[in-house]
Amino acid sequence: MELPDFDVMLEMAKQDPEALEALRKSLVEKVIATADDRYKRKLKGLQFKIDMERQRARTPLATCLALSGMMHDSFYRLNDSLNEFRQLSLNADIESPTSAEGAVFQTGQNASYKCDVINLDMYRQSNEDVIEC
Template identity: 45%
Template structure:
């Protein structure tokens, strides 16, 4: 499914906003369907959050700012997880030493 060009999208926004919304929903659904099956549930949840923000903030710029904040927080969370998982593990301060008997 190919996205129409900018002029077509602009015309839809001005003359048929409900058709533009239906087109947006179709493209999002197709993208999620084509994604890795293991990621689809998470993507649907994320789209649910985005749609909720768009409904609460009717002004497009306000919705854009809120969605951008959501994306930034998600990126910060991911970065924190990456740093936490790559941090060197500290060895315990004491350990039992088990000698190997190599003589027979």
């Protein structure tokens, strides 16, 4: 199902809000259905939270603010995780000045991945003469 033109949806909102809501639900279900199986449960849970916030809100503006708050909370958690990782990498005993070759990181369900950690500032300094187009 393709997203209709903005003007069409605006007219739907004015003339037939139930049809617009049905379209929204259909599109959300399609996105979740086409997602990778490992993400479907989490996406359904997130959509449930969104739907509950929409029900609790008394006005469209309150809905917008609540959902915006949810997004900001998610970005703050991501930022905290990235800062924590950065701090761990700064505190790590790194032999090479630009990388920690073969660092092993634990992720969900006890999986571990071997990767190189590169200090971005040092990488930029060592490549400042390189111009890429």
